[in-house]
Amino acid sequence: MLTREQLDKYEMTIGIECHxxxxxxxxxFSGVDNDARDKExxxxxxxxxxxxxxxxxxxxxAAVDKAIxxxxxxNSKIANVSRFDRKHYFYPDLPKxxxxxxxxxxxxxxxxxxxxxPATGEExxxxxxxxxxxxxxxxxxxxxDYSLVDLNRCGTPLIEIVSQPDIHSAVQAKNYxxxxxxxxxxxxxxxxxxxxxxxxxxxxxxxxxxxxKKLGTRAEIKNLNSFRSVERCAEYEFxxxxxxxxxxxxxxxxxRGWDEAKQKTTSQRSKExxxxxxxMPDPDIxxxxxxxxxxxxxxxxLPTMPREYRTGWxxxxxxxxxxxxxxxxxxxxxxxTEVLEKSDSKTAARVAHWFTLSAAGDGEQEARTEQVSAQHxxxxxxxxxxxxxxxxxxxxxxxxxxxxxxxxxxAKEMNLLQVSDSGxxxxxxxxxxxxxxxxxxxxxxxxxxxxxxxxxxxxxMKTSKGKANPGVAQKAIRSKLQ
Amino acid sequence: MSEVTKIVDSVRSGKSSAVAEVKAALERAESHxxxxxxxxxxEKRALERAKDxxxxxxxxxxxxxxxxxPFVVKDNFLAFDGAxxxxxxxxxxxxxxxQATAVRKLxxxxxxxxxxxxxxxxxxxxxxxxxxxxxTLNACDKERVAGGSSGGSAVxxxxxxxxxxxxxxxxxxxRQPASFNGxxxxxxxxxxxxxxxxxxxxSSTDVIGCFTKEVEDIELVLSIMAxxxxxxxxxxxxxxxxxxxxxxxRVGVIKECMGEGVDSEVRExxxxxxxxxxxxxxxxxxxxxxxxxxALAIYYIVIPAETCSNLARYDGIRYxxxxxxxxxxxxxxxxxxxxxxxxxxxxxxGNYVLSSGFFDAYYMQAEKARxxxxxxxxxxxxxxxxxxxxxxxxxxxxxxxxxxxxLKMYMADVMTVPPxxxxxxxxxxxxxxxxxxxxxxxxxxxxxxxDAKLFSLAKETEK
Numbered sequence: 004m005l006t007r008e009q010l011d012k013y014e015m016t017i018g019i020e021c022h023x024x025x026x027x028x029x030x031x032f033s034g035v036d037n038d039a040r041d042k043e044x045x046x047x048x049x050x051x052x053x054x055x056x057x058x059x060x061x062x063x064x065a066a067v068d069k070a071i072x073x074x075x076x077x078n079s080k081i082a083n084v085s086r087f088d089r090k091h092y093f094y095p096d097l098p099k100x101x102x103x104x105x106x107x108x109x110x111x112x113x114x115x116x117x118x119x120x121p122a123t124g125e126e127x128x129x130x131x132x133x134x135x136x137x138x139x140x141x142x143x144x145x146x147x148d149y150s151l152v153d154l155n156r157c158g159t160p161l162i163e164i165v166s167q168p169d170i171h172s173a174v175q176a177k178n179y180x181x182x183x184x185x186x187x188x189x190x191x192x193x194x195x196x197x198x199x200x201x202x203x204x205x206x207x208x209x210x211x212x213x214x215x216k217k218l219g220t221r222a223e224i225k226n227l228n229s230f231r232s233v234e235r236c237a238e239y240e241f242x243x244x245x246x247x248x249x250x251x252x253x254x255x256x257x258x259r260g261w262d263e264a265k266q267k268t269t270s271q272r273s274k275e276x277x278x279x280x281x282x283m284p285d286p287d288i289x290x291x292x293x294x295x296x297x298x299x300x301x302x303x304x305l306p307t308m309p310r311e312y313r314t315g316w317x318x319x320x321x322x323x324x325x326x327x328x329x330x331x332x333x334x335x336x337x338x339x340t341e342v343l344e345k346s347d348s349k350t351a352a353r354v355a356h357w358f359t360l361s362a363a364g365d366g367e368q369e370a371r372t373e374q375v376s377a378q379h380x381x382x383x384x385x386x387x388x389x390x391x392x393x394x395x396x397x398x399x400x401x402x403x404x405x406x407x408x409x410x411x412x413x414a415k416e417m418n419l420l421q422v423s424d425s426g427x428x429x430x431x432x433x434x435x436x437x438x439x440x441x442x443x444x445x446x447x448x449x450x451x452x453x454x455x456x457x458x459x460x461x462x463x464m465k466t467s468k469g470k471a472n473p474g475v476a477q478k479a480i481r482s483k484l485q
Numbered sequence: 486m487s488e489v490t491k492i493v494d495s496v497r498s499g500k501s502s503a504v505a506e507v508k509a510a511l512e513r514a515e516s517h518x519x520x521x522x523x524x525x526x527x528e529k530r531a532l533e534r535a536k537d538x539x540x541x542x543x544x545x546x547x548x549x550x551x552x553x554x555p556f557v558v559k560d561n562f563l564a565f566d567g568a569x570x571x572x573x574x575x576x577x578x579x580x581x582x583x584q585a586t587a588v589r590k591l592x593x594x595x596x597x598x599x600x601x602x603x604x605x606x607x608x609x610x611x612x613x614x615x616x617x618x619x620x621t622l623n624a625c626d627k628e629r630v631a632g633g634s635s636g637g638s639a640v641x642x643x644x645x646x647x648x649x650x651x652x653x654x655x656x657x658x659x660r661q662p663a664s665f666n667g668x669x670x671x672x673x674x675x676x677x678x679x680x681x682x683x684x685x686x687x688s689s690t691d692v693i694g695c696f697t698k699e700v701e702d703i704e705l706v707l708s709i710m711a712x713x714x715x716x717x718x719x720x721x722x723x724x725x726x727x728x729x730x731x732x733x734x735r736v737g738v739i740k741e742c743m744g745e746g747v748d749s750e751v752r753e754x755x756x757x758x759x760x761x762x763x764x765x766x767x768x769x770x771x772x773x774x775x776x777x778x779x780a781l782a783i784y785y786i787v788i789p790a791e792t793c794s795n796l797a798r799y800d801g802i803r804y805x806x807x808x809x810x811x812x813x814x815x816x817x818x819x820x821x822x823x824x825x826x827x828x829x830x831x832x833x834x835g836n837y838v839l840s841s842g843f844f845d846a847y848y849m850q851a852e853k854a855r856x857x858x859x860x861x862x863x864x865x866x867x868x869x870x871x872x873x874x875x876x877x878x879x880x881x882x883x884x885x886x887x888x889x890x891x892l893k894m895y896m897a898d899v900m901t902v903p904p905x906x907x908x909x910x911x912x913x914x915x916x917x918x919x920x921x922x923x924x925x926x927x928x929x930x931x932x933x934x935x936d937a938k939l940f941s942l943a944k945e946t947e948k
Contacts, residue, residue: 050582050583053803054798054803055581055582055804056563056569056571056576056579056581056684056685056798057561057562057563057585057680057681057682057683057684057685058681058682059680059681059685059716059717059718060718061715061716061717061718062718089794091794091797091839093797093800093816095800095802095812098798098802098803099797099798100794100796100797100798100800101794101797150812152802279840279841281794281836281839281840281841281844282839282844283790283791283794283839283848285688286687286688286689286719286791287688287718287719288718289718289719
């Protein structure tokens, strides 16, 4: 076992390659359906994906446009000229015997991501080395003495985002991939479904003594598919590598895999057995030439990014957790900003808290919330403001809110409108004061212990099923007991 | 009237019929089986299509610009019916689910494909001796090679089996067999005709072209096949391939192709052709293109690189020849058994020049030298409209003469390779015959997309 002191002597350095599946309608080069979810194996495969003789790739313009958006979300320079190259290796998931990628002139140049740490609310910058467009490979499943090939995913457009080795902790690594995920989803370039492999991460990790200027030998952990596994594998690798160094042994440059069940990494392929990919410019695909005007035109469609939302909501004085919960759903973030624009900070803050309720509910709940108009949300908030609805009642109305009925109609229907009519409240107060459990409180108040009035107001609220205006009720109690 | 238009006219007017034309072509094919022109005949489908066209004519419907004209395609075009083999064991019996764009466009105009012709396997070679199905024999001398790799198509036209035939040209595979068999062959500007549906050899120089007896038919056939294809991103929009009125042309004779190593009879015939051009009023001068001496070296680095990449898909997994059981065994045995020795040679060279540590020294250097060659052409075309050279340094050589020496075989490409590397249009037209009766072709090279000018110039001398 390593001691805290031993671990503290070292720093880890992490660079991450992230593959993002683009949500274009068709594949990168073949024009067939790009959505393989819930489809039979090999249901969305064209002769081009299948690599029949004589088939040629033709670049999908929509993928280029998505790459532009992704690049701008990464604060990157978009290349005016980019090209495609062939990366060769033999495996049954790769029908052509090569993957079309961008080795020499990628479409997305250097940029940076400001990584948000939800625990501290602080940001750290990770530089992007470049990002490139490429096609995904198919999928193999192994069954004893035979294997099956599914080429549905083959040809799906990917962008691979390559970071600089600017990450130095497991938490930062997790925050980096989470930030990337949000950026890509917000930019609208991916569905961001981690379960279906829409984003996958290769993590390069090395350790070195803190005062060392030289980086240690790195290991690459391939094909992680969750934020948590990125964090866990970085924690594990840090300890594994420090232990090797402390024992005077060498860290090998190799590819490792993450064993989710055992929560550890295992060696897959050493550098000596590394493939020679024999990269070559792809002569079938003409260079992608993008003018600054075109890039600007496509870029104009880039939606508001999470960071801008955070800044915009600073005046709402929300808890970090509330902000992040709203940001989890881009449509809610958009709506909240609309509410803020059309009303005030207080209203928007109240709506933000309602949104967290919706996020805590089921997906259906969230979808319904997205459809509610900002106007109705503002109206609902105003009803609370005017004491027509208790905050508890407002929450209940919010969860049922839809665009068929106004919040007021709904509150009325749900019998939640607060009663401010003193005659009605007087009647409830009389009823409550006659209750046996009220006796002690009544005696206390009469004895000058005014605090006990809260208990009575509570009883009034309970008896009125939350409808009584607590202020009016309090007044009524006082006048009765005088 | 040209051969093709004669047939179309007689089919349209009812003087002849598509069925009669196709039957006659099939009979001619049968009478020349000893030349081994075909890998397969597509008799049944050809006759059905012919019948269909005749019915349309009888019903008074408008039929296409090539109605009833029989033609053949090199067996590396995906075409109905039957197999597309690329003359390789790897694709023996491989049936295609679709047609090449070029074939489809011709058929839409009523042309009728009657068969698939022989070639060097995967178009690797210059003699059609590398075919898995055995060599095609020269149309004029059965002891000599047809040239290649489009040997079968060249001989089919030379023997008069069909009025036109499709081929592919990566470094001379149309022009050289055209020269060896005494027919016209065009390698159009790169990107003129869609490569979709044609088994790829080297993507940056592969072009689709054709063989005919007369230049006029080349213009007609090529203009039907040409044009932008959304299934090939490298096709050019609106190529102009017909009807250029010719002024006095400035013709440059490439010095590097007229000296040592060129057969004296070949040189004489080319000089006679040049004399004809002068007499027709064109201005002829010699021009030196020093980069020509590197062209073959460039070609045999860049092209094997692209070739090994394009052949990587033949892995025995999804289709084609398969042997072995375990994964690496299937890869090894399928590729070992499915490819010919020349295929393997190019795969080895290609992988070598692309491998880590050699890529910069070979592939990148070759691509840089290729740019210098292109620059040299661009400079030459400031002073000249058309460049002239022989198509090949010799007439057709004897069967087996060069098979043991790949380098000697590659030398046959020395004059056709440079325009391929630059994407230029190049036309091979008959310049006459040697005393032994062997045809010799002259090569006319134009600027990119100046194909029509080559046709006009060649037609003048054809008269």
